[in-house]
Amino acid sequence: MAYIVLPRKYRPQNFDEVVGQTHVTQTLKNAVQTGKIYHAYLFSGPRGIGKTSTARILAKCLNCEKGMTPNPCGKCTMCREITEGTSIDILEIDAASHTQVDKARDLIEKVKFTSGSARYKMYIIDEVHMLSDASFNALLKTIEEPPPNVVFVLATTAPHHVPQTILSRCQWFVFKRISTKDIMTHLRKLSNLEGIQISESSLYAIARYAEGSLRDAEVSLDQIVSFSGNEVKDEDVNALLGIIRADFFRNFFEGLFKADVPSVIGLINEIINSGYEIEDFIKGLQEYIRNLIVLKDGISEVTETNLSLVDMPEEDVKELKAKSNLFSEEELVWMLDVVYQTQRDLRQFGMRGQERLILELMAIRLAKRGFRISGKPGATEKKQQSPEIVQTQKIQGPPVLKDVLGTARRVVETRTPSQLREKEPYSVPAHTKELDIGQIL
Ligand SMILES: [Zn+2]
The missing domain is CATH 3.40.50.300 (P-loop containing nucleotide triphosphate hydrolases)
Incomplete structure (x- = not known):
């Protein structure tokens, strides 16, 4: 037949x-x-x-x-x-x-x-x-x-x-774009009928990739099955669709949280060497940070609003929500800004084969939250003696994290409401603005 x-x-x-x-x-x-x-x-x-x-x-x-x-x-x-x-x-x-x-x-x-x-x-x-x-x-x-x-x-x-x-x-x-959830439900039903064994995360990856088009999702599943047979492996899905693995962003942000520069640079190199589209990586980062900001609402449970704003399976939303507590809102908005700046730099200077350097510098800035690249280490060290920092030492985590988060918190908390109104709505230490990739290149 x-x-x-x-x-x-x-x-x-x-x-x-x-x-x-x-x-x-x-x-x-x-x-x-x-x-x-x-x-x-x-x-x-x-x-x-x-x-x-x-x-x-x-x-x-x-x-x-x-x-x-x-x-x-x-x-x-x-x-x-x-x-x-x-x-x-x-x-x-x-x-x-x-x-x-x-x-x-x-x-x-x-x-x-x-x-x-x-x-x-x-x-x-x-x-x-x-x-x-x-x-x-x-x-x-x-x-x-x-x-x-x-x-x-x-x-x-x-x-x-x-x-x-x-x-x-x-x-x-x-006619509306079809939600990732609805596409997943449809693909799951179809896989059962066809005897296709496929994981939830692969179904999610295909549904996301289709961007609201049910037909595109079905075509992708068809192509994947014709490649890997009825037992679909997650690696095959990612490789065939050219999707950056979901756990990649998880690991990247874990590295950022721990201010682990070698780890995040290693991940950047993995992206470049695997031949992924750098633009996709940047968009993935923007979306990840956007989701962290959206989920940071001070409520511990996953709410209906969370689910409607973040187009992901509930389990993933739960995990992401827990992760959103690792960063302050100011840090996240600042990170988003850094990624957007990197996107602009890539468009402007990427053609000169500088992608790797631009991405690595971004990773370093994000990992260090910009504070350590100031060129004024003395000023930072002196401030670390302040009582506020001593208090934040109680936070569990590696020492470097306490410094970074402690400094971040101090910058936020020492500003009075009137100062906050005068300045931009999130706190970027002035010296971080000195790093202009355009000038470096
Ligand atoms: Zn009839």
């Missing part, structure tokens, strides 16, 4: 199977139930999230031989022909395909003269914003005076490029 790729095999066949678009499917179900069918619908949203699948399901709802129904039987000739894409009454036009430009206009102009066996004839125009001006004019004329029992479904990833005259005559549905 010929192999059917996962996205095709598991294409949703009724509204309940459409993942993550309940706001659309529920409205369409009601419309079918009450018989209030529009002549033109606009489905907008990113690719691979179910726009054309939903259009086909709507076609089945309208044309099922058992009568108009929000739950088409899927077995009658009409339903089967629509599923297989062989129905002469359901026409799919890809406006992005050059070969179909003239065909699109021709088809639209002839809409009123055609008739078939279906209750409703449906025209699904994918990437409708790519239609030529002539086709748009033909389309506008048709939907201004629509022939009875013809439904247009216009799908697009760029609704702002669809003329206003068309938009105003459509019922518009905005």
